[in-house]
Amino acid sequence: MRVLVVEDERRLAQALRLGLTAEGFTVDLAHDGLTGLARATDHAYDVIVLDIMLPGLNGYRVCSRLRAAGSDAGILMLTAKDGEWDEAEALDTGADDYLSKPFSFVVLVARLRALARRIGTRAPRRTVLGDLVVDSAARTCTRAGTGIALTPREFAVLDHLARRAGEAVSKREILEQVWDSGPDSDPNTVEVHISALRRKIDTPFGRAAVQTVRGAGYRLAADGG
Amino acid sequence: MRVLVVEDERRLAQALRLGLTAEGFTVDLAHDGLTGLARATDHAYDVIVLDIMLPGLNGYRVCSRLRAAGSDAGILMLTAKDGEWDEAEALDTGADDYLSKPFSFVVLVARLRALARRIGTRAPRRTVLGDLVVDSAARTCTRAGTGIALTPREFAVLDHLARRAGEAVSKREILEQVWDSGPDSDPNTVEVHISALRRKIDTPFGRAAVQTVRGAGYRLAADGG
DNA sequence: GCCGATGCTGAAGATCCGCTGAAGACGGCA
DNA sequence: TGCCGTCTTCAGCGGATCTTCAGCATCGGC
Numbered sequence: 001m002r003v004l005v006v007e008d009e010r011r012l013a014q015a016l017r018l019g020l021t022a023e024g025f026t027v028d029l030a031h032d033g034l035t036g037l038a039r040a041t042d043h044a045y046d047v048i049v050l051d052i053m054l055p056g057l058n059g060y061r062v063c064s065r066l067r068a069a070g071s072d073a074g075i076l077m078l079t080a081k082d083g084e085w086d087e088a089e090a091l092d093t094g095a096d097d098y099l100s101k102p103f104s105f106v107v108l109v110a111r112l113r114a115l116a117r118r119i120g121t122r123a124p125r126r127t128v129l130g131d132l133v134v135d136s137a138a139r140t141c142t143r144a145g146t147g148i149a150l151t152p153r154e155f156a157v158l159d160h161l162a163r164r165a166g167e168a169v170s171k172r173e174i175l176e177q178v179w180d181s182g183p184d185s186d187p188n189t190v191e192v193h194i195s196a197l198r199r200k201i202d203t204p205f206g207r208a209a210v211q212t213v214r215g216a217g218y219r220l221a222a223d224g225g
Numbered sequence: 226m227r228v229l230v231v232e233d234e235r236r237l238a239q240a241l242r243l244g245l246t247a248e249g250f251t252v253d254l255a256h257d258g259l260t261g262l263a264r265a266t267d268h269a270y271d272v273i274v275l276d277i278m279l280p281g282l283n284g285y286r287v288c289s290r291l292r293a294a295g296s297d298a299g300i301l302m303l304t305a306k307d308g309e310w311d312e313a314e315a316l317d318t319g320a321d322d323y324l325s326k327p328f329s330f331v332v333l334v335a336r337l338r339a340l341a342r343r344i345g346t347r348a349p350r351r352t353v354l355g356d357l358v359v360d361s362a363a364r365t366c367t368r369a370g371t372g373i374a375l376t377p378r379e380f381a382v383l384d385h386l387a388r389r390a391g392e393a394v395s396k397r398e399i400l401e402q403v404w405d406s407g408p409d410s411d412p413n414t415v416e417v418h419i420s421a422l423r424r425k426i427d428t429p430f431g432r433a434a435v436q437t438v439r440g441a442g443y444r445l446a447a448d449g450g
Numbered sequence: 451g452c453c454g455a456t457g458c459t460g461a462a463g464a465t466c467c468g469c470t471g472a473a474g475a476c477g478g479c480a
Numbered sequence: 481t482g483c484c485g486t487c488t489t490c491a492g493c494g495g496a497t498c499t500t501c502a503g504c505a506t507c508g509g510c
Contacts, residue, residue, distance in 0.1 A: 139393040139438050151497060152440030188457090189499060195459055214456070214507070376486060414488060416468060437468070439496075 001116055002026045004045045006036030006062065007078070008054050016049070016108075023109050033057025040066055040073065046116050047074040049108075050095070063095050072126075074115040076108075127162040130224025132201065132209055134162040143205050143224075153178070154197050157190070158220075161210070166222035168213040194218060227251045228337065229270045231261030231287065232303070233279050241274070241333075248334050249364070258282025265291055265298065268405065271341050272299040274333075275320070288320055299340040303328075352387040355449025357426065357434055359387040368430050368449075378403070379422050382415070383445075386435070391447035393438040419443060 003025045007013040010031065017027045028043070030036035033054040040048055040062075048066075052059035059077055066075070077098040097115055099108060127134045131144040136159055141148045150158065156178045161169055171187040179185065198210050202225060209225030210218060228250045232238040235256065242252045253268070255261035258279040265273055265287075273291075277284035288300055302323040322340055324333060352359045356369040361384050366373045375383065381403045386394055396412040404410065423435050427450060434450030437443060 137392045138444065139441050153498070186500080188501090191457060192459075192499075195457095199459095212457070378487070411489075413468085413490085417470080417488075420469060439467070 001047070002028070002043070002045045003047050003049065003112065004028050004030065004036065004040055004043070004073075005049045006030045006033070006040075006054065006059075007049070007051045008032060009051075020109070020112075025112070033059070033062045037062050037065055040071060041069055045073045047076060047112055049076050049078060049112070051078045074112075076111060076115055127165065129162065129165055129209065129220065129222055132207075132224035134158060141201065143201055143207075148200055150197070150200060153193050154200070157193050158197055158201070161218060161220035165220045168216045168219045170217035172217075174217070227253070227268070227270045228272050228274065229253050229255065229261065229265055229268070229298075230274045231255045231258070231265075231279065231284075232274070232276045233257060234276075244330055245334070245337075250337070256280075258284070258287045262287050262290055270298045272301060272337050274301050274303060274337070276303045278305055299337075301333075301336060301340055352390060354387065354390055354434065354445065354447060357432075357449035359383055361387075366426065368426055368432075373425055375422070375425060378418055379425070382418050383422055383426070386443060386445035390445050393441045393444045395442035397442075399442070 001024070003020055005013055005016050005020070005027060007016065007029070008031050013029050013031065017029055020027045028039060028045075030039050033056040035056075036048075036050070036054070037057065050059045050062060054062070057065075063075055063077070066073070074097070075095045077095045079098060097111055099111060126136070133142045135141070139155055141150055141155065141158060157174060160174060160177050171190045174190050175181055175185050175187065179189070194210060198208075202208055202210060207225035209221045211221060211225075213219050228245055230238055230241050230245070230252060232241065232254070233256050238254050238256065242254055245252045253264060253270075255264050258281040260281075261273075261275070261279070262282065275284045275287060279287070282290075284302055288302070291298070291300070299322070300320045302320045304323055304325045322336055324336060352361070358367045360366070364380055364384075366375055366380065366383060382399060385399060385402050396415045399415050400406050400410050400412065404414070419435060423433075427433055427435055432450035434446045435443060436446055436450075
């Protein structure tokens with residue numbers, strides 16, 4: 001399990017690294033907000049321990065920027081016992097949990113484990129393909145930041161293709177998965193919906209994310225077309 | 226904050242329910258171990274008040290089975306002053322805290338609050354979505370600073386949507402969470418309440434925070450509409 | 451270039467889904 | 481018990497959405 005600790009007190013940071021490593025975590029450190037943000041966006045961490053008071057960029061900022069960048073790591077914030085602390089703000093910026101200093105190391109480990117467990121079972125929700133974003137949880141789709149309204153069927157088809165981005169998916173499979181219908185249904189139904197989909201997510205943007213694989217079905221380009 | 230009280234003395238259980246409800250908790254009762262275990266595994270409680278001496282299945286058993294089932298609710302055990310009581314055993318089975326009878330109600334509330342804080346409910350007390358504020362603890366809702374009176378059901382629906390702000394939530398799920406009803410109940414009930422909600426929090430302000438996701442349910446706009 | 455197979459697309463009718471007003475049921479409270 | 485606010489059920493409306501169909505375009509092999 002990979003953990004990033006963003007903490008400016010070096011003694012504490014080192015102690016955490018030693019302790020967490022002994023508990024079986026793989027630990028990286030950052031000592032200020034900017035470095036933390038950079039590392040977190042470069043590497044895929046399971047959980048991030050984030051101090052609120054940081055030089056450069058404070059914890060709230062790091063947290064909201066991470067979420068804006070689409071990170072789905074678990075984030076646990078550390079609050080100084082006397083510092084100003086706004087629980088609502090923290091959770092609003094996308095933190096998953098928090099712990100006030102001074103804290104028990106055992107509690108920290110327990111919380112990190114619980115957090116990782118929670119994050120792990122959280123269904124993957126956003127698929128990013130170039131400037132095309134498919135968000136299964138929100139049931140939204142955006143191209144270059146522009147929201148696109150899709151009907152239920154259209155979204156279901158797109159979602160299914162997105163989960164196998166880059167692979168060719170047969171009409172048969174789409175029919176079974178999206179329509180949960182028997183193998184004797186009309187593949188033309190799929191064609192009609194694919195057509196509608198292209199008219200919404202490709203044509204207006206001069207792109208071609210939905211590709212026809214003759215005889216084999218369709219493929220959603222991994223780079224968004 | 227959701228609390229489950231598992232206590233076989235009905236008078237005491239009722240008194241706890243009244244008192245805790247007045248303190249802003251959402252309280253459910255169970256009068257024996259098996260029922261308590263069933264309820265606790267079915268619903269996500271933040272904390273569970275668990276009597277040791279219970280008909281059917283005693284508190285220790287309930288506690289260890291809950292933990293075995295992966296529950297991460299806070300558990301506070303109640304011990305009779307004369308009953309045999311093994312603190313080590315209690316904590317071994319996964320209890321977080323304990324209190325011996327007779328106890329002061331004020332102390333119980335304080336312990337429950339501390340416990341909930343320690344366990345770290347990730348549910349924000351207040352959810353801020355643009356100028357729409359939903360306060361789960363106070364059970365109030367304001368839009369642009371104006372207080373809005375909601376009926377219990379309306380608030381429960383809004384609260385549930387707010388906890389998943391930005392995500393599409395199915396009518397089915399709303400029915401299960403807000404009504405804790407079976408999957409065969411009428412989704413139209415939800416529609417009626419959604420309609421009432423919109424008439425109160427959206428229409429008068431010319432906004433559209435409550436969005437219909439055709440075929441999938443509803444979504445509360447993360448920016449308040 | 452021809453041909454069959456395969457895929458695309460516009461139109462139209464049928465269907466499904468969600469919204470809403472009203473009526474009655476229910477429950478708390480005096 | 482009667483009142484009042486709230487909840488659920490019902491039925492109809494209106495519109496979005498789905499499917500079917502038919503004709504046309506495109507592709508690949510010859």
